[in-house]
Amino acid sequence: xxxxxxxxxxxxxxxxxxxxxxxxxxxxxxxxxxxxxxxxxxxxxxxxxxxxxxxxxxxxxxxxxxxxxxxxxxxxxxxxxxxxxxxxxxxxxxxxxxxxxxxxxxxxxxxxxxxxxxxxxxxxxxxxxxxxxxxxxxxxxxxxxxxxxxxxxxxxxxxxxxxxxxxxxxxxxxxxxxxxxxxxxxxxxxxxxxxxxxxxxxxxxxxxxxxxxxxxxxxxxxxxxxxxxxxxxxxxxxxxxxxxxxxxxxxxxxxxxxxxxxxxxxxxxxxxxxxxxxxxxxxxxxxxxxxxxxxxxxxxxxxxxxxxxxxxxxxxxxxxxxxxxxxxxxxxxxxxxxxxxxxxxxxxxxxxxxxxxxxxxxxxxxxxxxxxxxxxx
Amino acid sequence: xxxxxxxxxxxxxxxxxxxxxxxxxxxxxxxxxxxxxxxxxxxxxxxxxxxxxxxxxxxxxxxxxxxxxxxxxxxxxxxxxxxxxxxxxxxxxxxxxxxxxxxxxxxxxxxxxxxxxxxxxxxxxxxxxxxxxxxxxxxxxxxxxxxxxxxxxxxxxxxxxxxxxxxxxxxxxxxxxxxxxxxxxxxxxxxxxxxxxxxxxxxxxxxxxxxxxxxxxxxxxxxxxxxxxxxxxxxxxxxxxxxxxxxxxxxxxxxxxxxxxxxxxxxxxxxxxxxxxxxxxxxxxxxxxxxxxxxxxxxxxx
Ligand SMILES: Cc1cc2nc3c(=O)[nH]c(=O)nc-3n(C[C@H](O)[C@H](O)[C@H](O)COP(=O)(O)OP(=O)(O)OC[C@H]3O[C@@H](n4cnc5c(N)ncnc54)[C@H](O)[C@@H]3O)c2cc1C
Numbered sequence: 001x002x003x004x005x006x007x008x009x010x011x012x013x014x015x016x017x018x019x020x021x022x023x024x025x026x027x028x029x030x031x032x033x034x035x036x037x038x039x040x041x042x043x044x045x046x047x048x049x050x051x052x053x054x055x056x057x058x059x060x061x062x063x064x065x066x067x068x069x070x071x072x073x074x075x076x077x078x079x080x081x082x083x084x085x086x087x088x089x090x091x092x093x094x095x096x097x098x099x100x101x102x103x104x105x106x107x108x109x110x111x112x113x114x115x116x117x118x119x120x121x122x123x124x125x126x127x128x129x130x131x132x133x134x135x136x137x138x139x140x141x142x143x144x145x146x147x148x149x150x151x152x153x154x155x156x157x158x159x160x161x162x163x164x165x166x167x168x169x170x171x172x173x174x175x176x177x178x179x180x181x182x183x184x185x186x187x188x189x190x191x192x193x194x195x196x197x198x199x200x201x202x203x204x205x206x207x208x209x210x211x212x213x214x215x216x217x218x219x220x221x222x223x224x225x226x227x228x229x230x231x232x233x234x235x236x237x238x239x240x241x242x243x244x245x246x247x248x249x250x251x252x253x254x255x256x257x258x259x260x261x262x263x264x265x266x267x268x269x270x271x272x273x274x275x276x277x278x279x280x281x282x283x284x285x286x287x288x289x290x291x292x293x294x295x296x297x298x299x300x301x302x303x304x305x306x307x308x309x310x311x312x313x314x315x316x317x318x319x320x321x322x323x324x325x326x327x328x329x330x331x332x333x334x335x336x337x338x339x340x341x342x343x344x345x346x347x348x349x350x351x352x353x354x355x356x357x358x359x360x361x362x363x364x365x366x367x368x369x370x371x372x373x374x375x376x377x
Numbered sequence: 378x379x380x381x382x383x384x385x386x387x388x389x390x391x392x393x394x395x396x397x398x399x400x401x402x403x404x405x406x407x408x409x410x411x412x413x414x415x416x417x418x419x420x421x422x423x424x425x426x427x428x429x430x431x432x433x434x435x436x437x438x439x440x441x442x443x444x445x446x447x448x449x450x451x452x453x454x455x456x457x458x459x460x461x462x463x464x465x466x467x468x469x470x471x472x473x474x475x476x477x478x479x480x481x482x483x484x485x486x487x488x489x490x491x492x493x494x495x496x497x498x499x500x501x502x503x504x505x506x507x508x509x510x511x512x513x514x515x516x517x518x519x520x521x522x523x524x525x526x527x528x529x530x531x532x533x534x535x536x537x538x539x540x541x542x543x544x545x546x547x548x549x550x551x552x553x554x555x556x557x558x559x560x561x562x563x564x565x566x567x568x569x570x571x572x573x574x575x576x577x578x579x580x581x582x583x584x585x586x587x588x589x590x591x592x593x594x595x596x597x598x599x600x601x602x603x604x605x606x607x608x609x610x611x612x613x614x615x616x617x618x619x620x621x622x623x624x625x626x627x628x629x630x631x632x633x634x635x636x637x638x639x640x641x642x643x644x645x646x647x648x649x650x651x652x653x654x655x656x657x658x659x660x661x662x663x664x665x666x667x668x669x670x671x672x673x674x675x676x677x678x679x
Contacts (some may be wrong), residue, residue: 001386001446002379003609009378065378259677268678271671278670281677282618286603289380293602296380311598314591360584366594367587371567374582 003292005065013069019053020077027080033203040118040160043083047115056113059089060097064298068245068291075246076253084157088112088119092165092184095235099182099223108163108184120161122152122185122209123232130361132167133176133229137211139168139183141225145215146170146183148191151208154355158194158207161187165235166216171226182228182235184220191215201347202338236357237309244316245291251323252284254342262330276326283319287312310362311370317352317359324349380606382450389447393454396427401458403648409461410651414519416462416483416497425480429455429464430471438472445546449553449608456557456627459651461517463494465550465662466502474500488543488662492521515654543663545616549607551662552616552623556597556604558652559626562634563593565649569638580637589633600626614676617669624666627656 005013028045031038050056058070082089093112096104111117128135137150148168155164164185171179185192191214196204223231259277262268294308324346328335337343353359367373382390400423409417424430432448434440441447448468455464466486467477476482477500485494487503495501495508496519508521567590570581580586600622607619631653635642642649660666 001382001605001609003606005378068378256677259674263678274674275667275670277677278617278672278674279621279666281614281673282603282621282669285615285618286599286622289602289606290599292378292380292606296378299379300381311595314595315599360588363588363591364584366591367581371590371594373567373570373587373590374579376582376584376587 005069009065009069012066013073016055016070016073017077019055020073020079023049023053024077024079030080036160036204040084043080043085044115044118046080046083047085047089047113049115051114056115060094064295068295071245072249075249081246084118084160085112085115087121087157087161087165088117091121091235092119092163095165095182095231096184096222098234099231103219104184104222117162118157118160120155120157120164120187122155122158122164122166124152124154126151126153130358132232133180135167135169135180137166137168138172139170139181139216141170141218142215144218146181146218146221148183148185148211148214148216151210153208154197154206155194155209156206158187158209159196159204163187164209167228167232170228174226177229179226180228180232181225182222182231183216184222185214185216186220189214189216199348200350201344244312247320248284248287248291248316251320252281252288254323254327254345255281255284258327258330258342267330267332273326273329276329280319280323280326283322287316287319290315308370310357310365313356314359314362314366320352321349380609386447386450389443390450390454393427393429393451394457396423397454397458397460400424401460406459406648406651410516413513413516414496416494418483421462421483422480425478430468430480431478432468434472434478440472440478444608445549445611446605446608448550449604452550452553453557453560453604456554456655457561458557459517459648459655463498464554465547466493466498468550469544469547470500470502474502487523489664490523491661492523493518493658495519495521513658515651515658517651517655518658520658543668545611545613548620548663548669549604549611549616551659552600552604552607552620555620555623555627555656555659556600558656559593559597559600559623559630562627562630562649562652563590563597566590566593566634566637569641573639586637589637593630593633596622596626596630614673617672620663620669621666621673624656624660628653628660631656 028042031042047056055070058067062070089112093109096108100108112119123132125135125137137148137152139146139148146168148166150168158164164187166183166185168181168183169179170181173179191212193210195208197206197208199205255277262273262277267273290312294312297308324342327342328346331340331342334340335343364376368375400420428441429451431440432443432451433445434442436442452464463483463485467484470484471478474482474484477484482499483494483497484500484502485492485498487501487505492505492508495505505521505523507524511520511522513520567581570586570590571579573580581590603619603622607615631649635649635653638647638649641647
């Protein structure tokens with residue numbers, strides 16, 4: 001058990017810190033949450049800065065430990081999040097790197113890394129959420145293209161995306177997991193209608209997507225036809241494995257802010273609140289250690305993150321909600337004021353136990369795939 | 378960063394597990410339950426010879442010369458096996474109290490208003506005057522109650538008197554024992570969920586049972602990361618965090634394990650209650666979780 005970093009890793013950290021100290025002050029102002037073109041430009045611009053500094057591919061080609069250091073340091077310095085680059089960098093990108101052809105890797109990965117293209121994820125459908133394998137969006141082969149018809153929902157960043165990782169049914173007669181194909185659909189194709197959906201936080205973070213005879217070249221298929229479910233499992237392991245590292249660091253910072261705010265206004269004298277904050281501190285310390293533990297395991301196995309991500313995701317998503325509920329306690333009546341800090345974060349924390357696989361689904365995964373309990377239903 | 382067990386640490390864990398299976402297996406455990414309050418001196422000397430108490434003493438002083446991470450692994454195994462006796466107090470006394478390191482002297486310690494194993498001990502650390510035996514909830518841990526400081530007046534809302542800061546190593550080794558219990562009850566729950574059938578299928582196929590088991594594992598794995606990391610850093614705040622996570626994993630884990638066992642879980646015959654009761658004893662040590670929560674809160678506000 002060794003928590004120390006090698007001289008090379010420390011050197012990487014030091015250089016990154018130095019660069020962040022120079023890069024962050026020259027960033028443009030953050031756009032408002034409703035300004036979609038502004039957000040796209042801002043997020044891509046940040047990715048371009050990372051690219052020029054040599055950090056663009058850190059999610060893909062760096063060791064798990066360097067990735068951890070990168071996420072820790074950027075969060076500590078208050079750098080922007082991946083934002084609109086989320087699917088490209090943490091989802092579609094790694095999937096294409098692992099499963100795509102040489103031609104596809106050359107065509108799609110550099111624009112993601114250089115901050116030129118935004119990807120979105122078209123997996124969920126109105127009737128296929130937790131039961132993703134029941135998806136019905138149809139793709140019929142017509143010459144060198146698939147013709148896609150159906151609808152997708154909850155597609156984050158759909159409005160500003162250039163491409164969409166899309167799951168379609170190519171064989172309606174095959175067993176449900178065997179008739180699915182993974183496509184990279186160009187978002188400027190004819191027949192795509194995007195209708196924004198308003199979240200409970202008031203912003204339009206995701207959208208409905210209607211697909212009417214959309215032509216997607218066969219060359220834009222990743223993996224074999226009808227082998228899309230296996231490719232999807234690779235995609236989801238990335239989503240659950242690495243996406244939250246920076247957020248744990250951020251949560252620990254928020255916790256310190258909460259304690260200082262409580263101290264400033266007298267609520268600190270309430271032992272129940274103090275103890276709640278102390279317990280949350282223990283929680284986030286442990287989640288950080290669990291992250292380091294998982295990173296070391298990934299480093300040792302040299303592979304794709306596994307189902308262990310479900311253990312982390314379960315615990316983390318509930319801890320995050322408890323953090324912002326505690327923030328509401330610190331805020332008192334201010335908890336009902338949307339202009340106060342943490343109030344919007346409290347609202348958005350509600351999605352954490354739903355997005356990327358609900359807590360119930362994660363528990364079933366832990367029970368069946370880690371503990372080996374018999375398959376339930 | 379290589380935050381995983383080394384080969385040597387793995388071997389040590391296996392070694393302790395085998396030793397405990399040999400000298401404190403299920404038979405011995407149930408025999409101990411039938412003879413409450415009796416400390417098995419032969420077992421104690423065997424532990425001493427195996428280096429359980431002298432684990433962290435330098436080799437020059439006749440010890441094993443290992444560190445906190447190794448001690449944590451050994452105490453985790455002790456927790457798993459429900460090994461009885463003042464293990465933490467004797468381990469901490471090794472090198473200070475003659476005979477403690479070799480398991481020839483049994484050392485107990487006063488801890489706030491409670492003391493474990495007073496009557497069986499050769500040496501008692503702390504002021505045990507006025508100690509009165511109580512009928513211990515845990516058949517494997519005899520307890521005394523001490524007069525201590527006057528209880529705070531809940532009406533006047535006076536703050537509880539702040540006890541002397543507990544020894545962080547004692548807190549950490551207790552957390553390691555809790556981790557052992559947590560891991561064990563998770564295994565017991567999963568074994569039972571696989572074997573027991575109702576409605577024509579293993580109860581582990583029912584989602585309500587699956588989700589209890591999944592939460593058991595999530596608590597164990599989160600606590601494990603916290604306890605092992607605290608063993609590496611030896612930082613008092615990390616140790617406080619580890620104890621909170623480990624207490625929760627042990628106490629809630631034992632309760633959920635009991636639930637998965639149904640009526641069987643409510644019997645004296647099943648081992649589940651022994652884990653739960655011991656976890657209750659351990660969570661009171663060193664000022665309890667409140668002390669740790671306040672320590673972490675104070676550090677946060679700085
Ligand atoms: C903020 C946000 C962003 C998202 N972004 C995207 C995106 O970009 N692309 C995309 O494709 N999707 C996205 N999603 C969709 C997300 O993956 C789904 O919402 C999620 O998988 C749940 O599906 P559902 O909403 O249909 O709920 P349902 O599956 O209908 O679930 C409803 C309830 O039933 C429970 N339930 C369902 N099945 C079971 C079962 N077998 N056992 C026990 N309980 C069960 C669930 O746990 C839940 O509590 C996003 C969602 C959110 C909230």
